[in-house]
Amino acid sequence: MSFRSENILKGLSFISALFFCGIFFLILSTLIYQSGALSFEFLTTVSSEAGRAGGILEVINSSFLILAICLGVSVPLSIATAVFLAVFSEKNPLVHNVISTALDTLAATPSIVFGLFGYSFFVIYLGFGFSILAGGLTLAFMVLPFLIRIFEEGISENYRQFKLAGASLGLSRTAQVRRIILPLSTNTISAGLVLGIGRALSETAALLFTSGYLLRMPESVMDSGRSMSVHIFDLAMNVPGGNQNAYRTAVVLVIALIVINLTSTFLTRRVLGAKT
Amino acid sequence: MSASLKDSFAKTLLGFASSLSVLVIFFIFYFLLKESSLALSQIGGSRFFSDSTWAPELNLAEGQFGLLEMIVATVAVATLALFIAAPIGWFTAVYIHFFCKGAFRIFLHRVTEIVAGLPSVVLGLWGLVVLVPVLLNLRAPGLSVLAGAIVLAIMIIPTIVVSTVSAYQNLNSELTLTSKGLGIGKARFILEIATPLASRGISTGFVLALARAMGETMVVVMVCGNVVQMPESMLDPVRTLTGNIALEMGYAYGSHQSALFLSGFLLLLSVLTVFIAGRLFLKTQEEQFR
Amino acid sequence: MSGQLRLRKDFSNNESSLTKVSDCSERPGSVCASLKAKNLSLHYGDFKAYDNVNIEIEPCKITALVGPSGCGKTSFLNSVNRLVDLIPGSKLRGELSFGNTDILSPSCDLIELRRKIGMVFQRPAPFPFSIKKNFHIPLKEHGISKSSVRDERMEQSLKDVGLWDEVKNRLKQSACNLSGGQQQRLCIARTLSLKPELLLMDEPCSALDPVSSEKIEQLILSLRDNYTVLMVTHNLAQAKRISDNLLVCWVKDGTGCLIETGKTSEIFFAPAEKLTKEYLQGVRG
Incomplete structure (x- = not known):
C-alpha cells in the first residue's frame, strides 16, 4: 500500500514538474516562432512606423541609460546599507x-x-x-531591498568568519571592511549586480509614467526614453500590426535575461565553491 | 584621524545611507497620500465605495468613482491564480526535493529561475497572443479573469517552488534517516512528517505569491480585458486596480488623477495587509506548534 | 578567592620604562609589562562566564591556563584584548591592566591594545589572500607606510617562526594553500610582525596533527625570552612540558573561577587543592 501511494505521489509530482517545464518551453517556442527571422540589424537600426518596422536601437539605448542610473544609485547605497547592518550595527537589534x-x-x-x-x-x-x-531613480529604490538582502548575506558571512582574526590584529572595523571584507565580497557583489540588472530590465509598470513612452534616441538623461519592456507593451497594446516587433523585442530581452541568469548562477557557484 | 574616530565617522556615514531605505517608505506613503488628498476633499472618501461603478468625469457630480468592482476583480484574479499555482508549485517542489536527482534536478532549478526572471510584460504578450485566442473558443472575448489568473499562475509558480523547496531543505536532515529507520514509507514521510513541519515556510511562499499576484500590473492589463464590471464568471473580462492605474494615468489629471493615486494607496495597503496578516497567522501557528 | 602568583621581586622596577614603548617600531626585547587582574568578572547578559579573578601574569614566561570545558578560559583570554566587546551583551567588571594601560577604561585605544597584545586562535585564521598580503594589511593599518619596511618585518617574523624557507618563494600565493601547521605558524608570525608584548594563545595546537603540534610547541618555547605568553590548553601534558606557571580554573555553580595558581612544576608535584589534584590525575574534569 505504501509503495502504491509513493508511486501515486511520485507520478503526480512528476507530471506537475513536466507540465511546468512544458509551459516554459511553450512560451519560449512561441516567442521564437512568432518573432520570425531575427537579424542582427534589428539591434543596430532605429525603429520606424511607430515601432512596427525597423529595429530597436534607441530602445536599447534608453534601457541602458535607465539601467546605468538605477545601478549607479542602488548598488553603492545597498553596499553601504549592507555594511552598516552586517558590520557596524551587528549588535543592535533595534536598527536591524x-x-x-x-x-x-x-x-x-x-x-x-x-x-x-x-x-x-x-x-x-x-x-x-x-x-x-x-x-x-524609481527603479533604483525598487531594487534596493533585493540588493541589500543579497549583499548583507555575503558581507555578514565574510565578517563573521574573519572578525576575530581582524580585530585581534588591531584592525579597525573600517580597515576590516576596506581591506578584507569588501575584497572578499566581490563575488557576492557581482551576483547582486546581476540580479539588479535582471529586475531592472524586466520592469515595466514602474517606468510607464516615470521615464515615459517616447520612442526617440535619448540625447540626455533628462529626455524621456522607452525601455525594452515598455516597447513590448506599447507595440502589443497600442500599435496595430506591432506584434511581430513586440515578439522580436521580447526575444532580445529574454535572451539577455537568460544570459544574465546563467552568469549569475555561475558566479553564485563560484561564491559557494570558494566557501567550501 | 584615529582609528576609532574613523570608525564612528564611517558608521555615521553608512547609517545615513541606510536610513534612506527607511525614508523611502515614508516618502512613498507621504506622496501617495499627498496626491490623494485632492480626491478625498473634492470627491470624498465614501464615494469610492458607495458609487456603483468607475466612470470618472470632469464633472465630479456626474462621474462615478466606485472602486468596489475593481477591488473584487483584483482579489478574484489573484486568488484564482494562487489556486491554480499552489498545487502545481507544491507538487513540482516535492518532485524536485524528494524524487529528482542529478542533471534533471539542476535543469528544473534552472527552469524555475528563468521563469521567475521572465518579465511580466513578456508573459502578458504570450497570454495575449496564445492563451486568449484559446479561451476565445470557450466564450468571447477570451480576455478574462481566467486568462489573467492562468498567466499570473505561471508567474508565481516559481515563487512557490523556491520557497517550498527551501522549506523542505531547512528541515533537520536526520529526520529522513530516523523515519527510514522506523520503516516509514516515503509517501507517509512526505505527507505526514515533512510537510506539516515545513508548513510555515510553505505558507510563507503562498502569501508572497498572492501578494505578488495582487500587485502585478502588466499581465492583467494585457489579458484581463479591462472592462469595469463585477465578474460573474471566470470568463468575464474585468479591470483590476493596478490595470486601472496603468490605463488611465497617461491622460488623467486633477481629481481624476488624484483618485488614481488613492486607488494606488488602497492597493499598497491591501498588499501590505496580506503580508502582515500572513506573518501574524504564521506566527500564531508557530506558537501553537511549540 | 584565588592565590596570587609569586613574582620576581625586581619586576615592578622595570614596569615604568616598558610602557613607554607605544610605538610599534621598537621591539620590547626581554623586558615586558605584566598583566594584572583584580576582582575581574565577565557577564554575557545574565550569564556569568567567570567571576572574581585575581592574577598577575609573570612577564617573559609561559603561563598555561587549564581546566575543564566551560570554565571561561577562552572568555578570559578574549577579555585581555577586549575581543569580548564583539559579543552582544558582554560586560567586564573589576580591574584589568597591562603595564600602565587600564584595559577596561572606555578611553583605552583598542587598536593599540590589540597590537600590544597579540592573539592566536585555535583554528588557523589566515585571510584568504596571498601570504604577503596577510602581513601587509595589518602592518599598513598600524601606520607602516613603507612597503620595504613591511617586507622586512614579514621576513623577520617568518624567520622567527621558522617558516621563511618554506614560503619565501611563494609569498604571492594564497595563504590558504599552506598546510594547517604552516597556516598556524603564519598566523603566529603575522601576530609577531606587529611586535606585541603579550601573546594570547587559545589552544594553538588542538586543531593540528602531532608533528605540526610539536613544531608549534617548540616555537612557543623559543618565544619565551622575548614575549610573555598566556596560553589556554586542554592538553595537560603540553602544559607540563612547556609552561612555567599554571592557572587552574574550574566551574562552580555554572561560573568559571580560578582554583589554583603557581609554578607548573610545583602544582603538578604537589597541588594544594583537592580539586586540582583530581583534575590533574584525570579523576575529574
Whole structure:
C-alpha cells in the first residue's frame, strides 16, 4: 500500500514538474516562432512606423541609460546599507528590526505603486519631467531591498568568519571592511549586480509614467526614453500590426535575461565553491 | 584621524545611507497620500465605495468613482491564480526535493529561475497572443479573469517552488534517516512528517505569491480585458486596480488623477495587509506548534 | 578567592620604562609589562562566564591556563584584548591592566591594545589572500607606510617562526594553500610582525596533527625570552612540558573561577587543592 501511494505521489509530482517545464518551453517556442527571422540589424537600426518596422536601437539605448542610473544609485547605497547592518550595527537589534521592516515593506510594494511614487516625487515634485533620470531613480529604490538582502548575506558571512582574526590584529572595523571584507565580497557583489540588472530590465509598470513612452534616441538623461519592456507593451497594446516587433523585442530581452541568469548562477557557484 | 574616530565617522556615514531605505517608505506613503488628498476633499472618501461603478468625469457630480468592482476583480484574479499555482508549485517542489536527482534536478532549478526572471510584460504578450485566442473558443472575448489568473499562475509558480523547496531543505536532515529507520514509507514521510513541519515556510511562499499576484500590473492589463464590471464568471473580462492605474494615468489629471493615486494607496495597503496578516497567522501557528 | 602568583621581586622596577614603548617600531626585547587582574568578572547578559579573578601574569614566561570545558578560559583570554566587546551583551567588571594601560577604561585605544597584545586562535585564521598580503594589511593599518619596511618585518617574523624557507618563494600565493601547521605558524608570525608584548594563545595546537603540534610547541618555547605568553590548553601534558606557571580554573555553580595558581612544576608535584589534584590525575574534569 505504501509503495502504491509513493508511486501515486511520485507520478503526480512528476507530471506537475513536466507540465511546468512544458509551459516554459511553450512560451519560449512561441516567442521564437512568432518573432520570425531575427537579424542582427534589428539591434543596430532605429525603429520606424511607430515601432512596427525597423529595429530597436534607441530602445536599447534608453534601457541602458535607465539601467546605468538605477545601478549607479542602488548598488553603492545597498553596499553601504549592507555594511552598516552586517558590520557596524551587528549588535543592535533595534536598527536591524527597523531597517528589516522597511526593506520587507519596500519589497512587497507593487511596482505600479513605485510608478505612482516616482511620478509624484521625481517627475513632478523634483521637476525631472518624464525622463530617463526619473525612471532610473524609481527603479533604483525598487531594487534596493533585493540588493541589500543579497549583499548583507555575503558581507555578514565574510565578517563573521574573519572578525576575530581582524580585530585581534588591531584592525579597525573600517580597515576590516576596506581591506578584507569588501575584497572578499566581490563575488557576492557581482551576483547582486546581476540580479539588479535582471529586475531592472524586466520592469515595466514602474517606468510607464516615470521615464515615459517616447520612442526617440535619448540625447540626455533628462529626455524621456522607452525601455525594452515598455516597447513590448506599447507595440502589443497600442500599435496595430506591432506584434511581430513586440515578439522580436521580447526575444532580445529574454535572451539577455537568460544570459544574465546563467552568469549569475555561475558566479553564485563560484561564491559557494570558494566557501567550501 | 584615529582609528576609532574613523570608525564612528564611517558608521555615521553608512547609517545615513541606510536610513534612506527607511525614508523611502515614508516618502512613498507621504506622496501617495499627498496626491490623494485632492480626491478625498473634492470627491470624498465614501464615494469610492458607495458609487456603483468607475466612470470618472470632469464633472465630479456626474462621474462615478466606485472602486468596489475593481477591488473584487483584483482579489478574484489573484486568488484564482494562487489556486491554480499552489498545487502545481507544491507538487513540482516535492518532485524536485524528494524524487529528482542529478542533471534533471539542476535543469528544473534552472527552469524555475528563468521563469521567475521572465518579465511580466513578456508573459502578458504570450497570454495575449496564445492563451486568449484559446479561451476565445470557450466564450468571447477570451480576455478574462481566467486568462489573467492562468498567466499570473505561471508567474508565481516559481515563487512557490523556491520557497517550498527551501522549506523542505531547512528541515533537520536526520529526520529522513530516523523515519527510514522506523520503516516509514516515503509517501507517509512526505505527507505526514515533512510537510506539516515545513508548513510555515510553505505558507510563507503562498502569501508572497498572492501578494505578488495582487500587485502585478502588466499581465492583467494585457489579458484581463479591462472592462469595469463585477465578474460573474471566470470568463468575464474585468479591470483590476493596478490595470486601472496603468490605463488611465497617461491622460488623467486633477481629481481624476488624484483618485488614481488613492486607488494606488488602497492597493499598497491591501498588499501590505496580506503580508502582515500572513506573518501574524504564521506566527500564531508557530506558537501553537511549540 | 584565588592565590596570587609569586613574582620576581625586581619586576615592578622595570614596569615604568616598558610602557613607554607605544610605538610599534621598537621591539620590547626581554623586558615586558605584566598583566594584572583584580576582582575581574565577565557577564554575557545574565550569564556569568567567570567571576572574581585575581592574577598577575609573570612577564617573559609561559603561563598555561587549564581546566575543564566551560570554565571561561577562552572568555578570559578574549577579555585581555577586549575581543569580548564583539559579543552582544558582554560586560567586564573589576580591574584589568597591562603595564600602565587600564584595559577596561572606555578611553583605552583598542587598536593599540590589540597590537600590544597579540592573539592566536585555535583554528588557523589566515585571510584568504596571498601570504604577503596577510602581513601587509595589518602592518599598513598600524601606520607602516613603507612597503620595504613591511617586507622586512614579514621576513623577520617568518624567520622567527621558522617558516621563511618554506614560503619565501611563494609569498604571492594564497595563504590558504599552506598546510594547517604552516597556516598556524603564519598566523603566529603575522601576530609577531606587529611586535606585541603579550601573546594570547587559545589552544594553538588542538586543531593540528602531532608533528605540526610539536613544531608549534617548540616555537612557543623559543618565544619565551622575548614575549610573555598566556596560553589556554586542554592538553595537560603540553602544559607540563612547556609552561612555567599554571592557572587552574574550574566551574562552580555554572561560573568559571580560578582554583589554583603557581609554578607548573610545583602544582603538578604537589597541588594544594583537592580539586586540582583530581583534575590533574584525570579523576575529574
